[in-house]
Amino acid sequence: MKMHSLCQGNHLDLRVGQSRREFLYAGLAGGLGLSLPNLLKLEAGLTIADVPKVEAKADAVIHIYLPGGIAHQESWDPKPFASADYRGPLTPVKTKLPGVYFGEHFAKTAAIADKLTIIRSMTHGEAAHERGTHNMFTGYRPSPAIKFPSFGSVVSHELGVKNNLPPYVCVPQAFGGVAGGESMGTGYLSTAYGPFSLGSDPAQSNFAVRDLALPKDVTEQRFNRRRGLLDAVDAHFSSLEKSDALTAMDSFYQAAYGLVSSQKAREAFDLNAETAKLRDEYGRNQAGQRLLLARRLVESGVRLVTVTYGGWDHHSDIKNGFKNNAPNFDVAYARLIQDLDERGMLDRTLVMVSSEFGRTPKINSTNGRDHYPRVFSVALAGGGVKRGMVYGSSDALGGEPDSDPVSPESLAKTMYRLIGINADKRLMAEGSRPIDIVNGGEVIEGILA
Template identity: 40%
Template structure:
């Protein structure tokens, strides 16, 4: 079946729909109910019951062959951080626009950040700051979707909506890359972003959510250890029993299409994950040098950054750190003073630690939210939603550091130089992860869909 799909003015004739496109299972929508239990957590506590089987049926864990490929740690500042108070200060603007923080010098002459960004300013030579991404989705639901997927919502959505019209970057990376060592290829901590799901790719590419606090002395990833009172040896005995049962002709005859065959595969994968030394090591954060843990900060976000580094070392290609609380309609400056030192200090520690370990060249660190904030400070000492301007930090994976890409106007109202789109941003992420941003995917019904409608990466970031 030949089909045509338009990307702007040019048209491209597509090859026949592959057979697998018509045999994929009907996808589940993970955004419709965003509790942590609803987001497809791997329930190894239900190893001998149906919970794990259904979860693993949805995920289909697979190890990526070959040596370590590139990975991405996406630090998502949910709510939309102010560009004025982070990477695009406007000291010459009127007081009602420039705000309370002064600009500070960075390690790169001529580049200045806002006052709260002290530790990141010290390593600006490793960072690229994009100041000129803009879009037209000024509410949280739509803005989140656009920046996380590279596709604008198809219909108007509410500000608090959890929507999925297109697969997220994490889900696409999981689909295209897989992971090594039996670990899931896509993690999100402590929750999934509003539009972080897989859409038509299917629920097996939803993120593995780790909601628990790695800063707690009681931190334990339930899905990577046997249930209480059940040792791995006993699980192995039950696994052997299943394997002996599977030798019966009814189960061995694949022509019958018996669902028990598929169930057995997921039981096997569940055992492999639980028994994986790599998984055990990755999550055993207590084995880290206390000085390294101190460097990241002994708080929830700092220790999640450290855990993200450990997951990269274990071969996981995409990790999202979903950090809410940046929707500063009220008391923006007080909020930044209280929170930003820990936050930006942990991000700086992550980048420096990756660099010291030789991992920064293969690990992309990205920090952003769904949009920036309004130029004029409101009556509640806050700023409101503003999608005409925003700032994005990018480091690693061959990204040339010590640069600023694009600019906003003198008062920060809008991107004015080297104007870029969310599509350009997402295409850059894919290109750095070895995924063709111009690729065409197929829905279960066979409908062709561009991964990114404009697959042009940001050239200054490609090295």
């Protein structure tokens, strides 16, 4: 299995012979210590075709992605009455919803199930990690002819910057350690709409976000002087080169300056501003601190935060695999939902937990489960969805959708609708090719509050 560890959200890609851009890099990125993403590949992302506007029920989305393909039987859709070879080695726990069970290591989440909507009938046909990841980050099956943009990039394109914060942030980083993680990128849209990656893990004791602080040898006066120099250079070259690419590049630089110069923006990434008690309640571990930071970011104005956590590709020894991954996630996720609710943010923040697919109904010869896209589960909370609901179902052995099957296209359309984007809108790809934000599927009206 090919894994991608390159964080493509924060690197400048220089090309020989592009003197203006090299000069900008020398005067801005070099002098300030910034490393900004792929500025030389920018192309304008054009919108075409008017479609009816939709009312936003959510101000932001937290997309929690559990890479590897989490087993629905050991998490959101256990089969307590099946035989042991289908039920698996873990004992399901009762939730606050009558007759609804979660996996053994989801006790904290079971206690807040009345705040969740669980979709138990997700289905698609892609059993490879890369292709399944693409489905669940774009709402499209992979195509050899075109690269589709991620949810975050579309949200960035459509909704833009708020409070000088990047619209789309990946915690801890884009692409790193996720097979098919390039699906977290911009696809046919300009790289101006790419993810901002932290560059380090919030669970680390020395956690610091790159690109937010000025280097020690750069004073505020020097910072402002260099900004003035950049403006002068921009004015000169823009008069000579009128292009959408330059406009996009200049806009990106302005966003970068806003991020560095805004105290409020920098404070959004500061976990030390949280009380020690709350950090302990989330958990002083990867799951806890990543989800706590996600809450801080959407609270401050980030439109969509993608959080990746754990490794859930349990072909063998699924019992210990869940023991190693699930307890920290259970604590952190339950505390996130409670925290958002306590702050009055849950109704305006959509929290979505997904994975590329589920696992086979029957335990295999190595006490694990294999890739299985025919039926799996997704958890939603807040942001305009109902509380305390199970939507759809799998059959008695967890092998097929039994009612109300949901495709990645329908999930994507629903997410976009909730954040105020009509997914029937068309965007322009390279070659003047109009592409639907989502092609097919329908909004899942039954889960909307």
